[in-house]
Amino acid sequence: MKIATVFALSLLALTACEGKQQTTAAATSNVNGVITNTKVLMTDYAMRAALGTNPNTAAYVTIKNGGDKSEKLLSATCACATKTTLHEMTMKDGVMSMGENTGGFEIKPGETLVLAPGGNHIMLEGLTDRPAEGQTVNVTLTFDGAGPVTLAMPVSNAPLAKSGTSEEHAH
Numbered sequence: 001m002k003i004a005t006v007f008a009l010s011l012l013a014l015t016a017c018e019g020k021q022q023t024t025a026a027a028t029s030n031v032n033g034v035i036t037n038t039k040v041l042m043t044d045y046a047m048r049a050a051l052g053t054n055p056n057t058a059a060y061v062t063i064k065n066g067g068d069k070s071e072k073l074l075s076a077t078c079a080c081a082t083k084t085t086l087h088e089m090t091m092k093d094g095v096m097s098m099g100e101n102t103g104g105f106e107i108k109p110g111e112t113l114v115l116a117p118g119g120n121h122i123m124l125e126g127l128t129d130r131p132a133e134g135q136t137v138n139v140t141l142t143f144d145g146a147g148p149v150t151l152a153m154p155v156s157n158a159p160l161a162k163s164g165t166s167e168e169h170a171h
């Protein structure tokens, strides 16, 4: 009974989310390539492989807003995890901690959002399908203007840290 209720509620939540999207860009994916739907350009995306018995992992992507109006990364979803959220690193009393960013990450025209190891990231909790080195896992990012874009993320044991907005590519 309880499970049925939860399931019904999550269906409701999904329906509510879908209603919010104003435009839907064609979902495209290209491993190790560059994703563009004319407004947002995504590079350097990767998912960290599941380690030991750790139920969680993280994913990374660099997003450049090539459009002429502000874009907001609203959410990320993955069929591989029970819960996928945007996580933000914050410094509190000299200690770095991470927490959910519920408002989304805004990317102004011409600006670049970097989600990379050691910084803000996509958090995947309660892995139902454990990503292993060499696999490719789909992650869908939803933007307020550009709509949803699905990235086929290569899984790596050690995704490289990325600094600033360098265009260098690590393979």
Ligand SMILES: [Cu+2]
Binding pocket: 058, 087, 098, 099, 121, 122, 123
């Ligand atoms: Cu996190």
